[in-house]
Amino acid sequence: RSQFYGVVDVDLAPRSTVTLGASKTRQWGTGGISNPGLPRYTNGEPLPIPRSMGTTLYDHRNTDSESYFASLQHQLENNWKLKLSAVHTESLTDLRISRYQGVVTPGMTTGSTLAMWGGNTENRVNTLDFNLSGDFNWLDRSHSFVVGGDYRKTKNYNDRGPYGTVARIDWATWDPSAPFTLPAWSARQGWNNDITDQKLYGYGKFQLHGPVRLVLGGSYSSYKVDQVHISDVVTGHQRTTGTFTPYTALMVD
Secondary structure, eight states, X not given: OEEEEEEEEEEEETTEEEEEEEEEEEEEEESOSSOOOOOBBTTSOBOOOOTTOOSOTTOEEEEEEEEEEEEEEEEOGGGEEEEEEEEEXXXXXXXXXXXXXXXXXXXXXXXXXXXXXXXXXXXXXXXXXXXXXXXXXETTEEEEEEEEEEEEEEEEEEEEEEEEEEEEEETTTOOTTSOXXXXXXXXXXXXXXXXXXXXXXXXXXXXXXXXXXEEEEEEEEEEEEEEEETTTOOEEEEEEEEEEEEEEEEEEO
């Protein structure tokens, strides 16, 4: 795994600051992606194979991601501040998973096969958020309040499918670390998602006595998903609009 990132703050004015940043991450790995499903004999007994026996040389999950973000914060009078932020993230994942199938007759070492799946996933996420926050006095007590909203747009593209049976196994000689020829994908089962999430929120921390505060707030949100299945060209829709979620808490600050 490797990661690179950088952040810079720029003062535009005595009360205004811009923050810019970016990060890039690479996480590549082999083996251990999923349980390979080691087979058993037809009577249910496990095969006498080493515990080290596992996934093949070709199993992996490789992900590259990039993120860019920017924010503007402006300090207002009486300890109030206004903040606007935006984030853009992209990630690409290449995935390959193998699994053992089939049972073995006692006294034999053949009967199992190796099946494999492959796939590629691309995700793009854009997020905007703004909020106004600050402190105020009321009834000789100190309180704080936050009000804001956020918008998130997510698009992901998935293309996955099976290679089918890639090897017939003799457990007396099978070596999962040995290379073998991979066939082309026998089918493709993919889907694209277009997700929109919007929210308005607000909450306050009200001092009751000393460090004891009552938190009151809520959010008003909408959620939309459009899904297109590549394999059968079926489009799905999901909508949730006008959902209000209240929340309250009692805390010692």
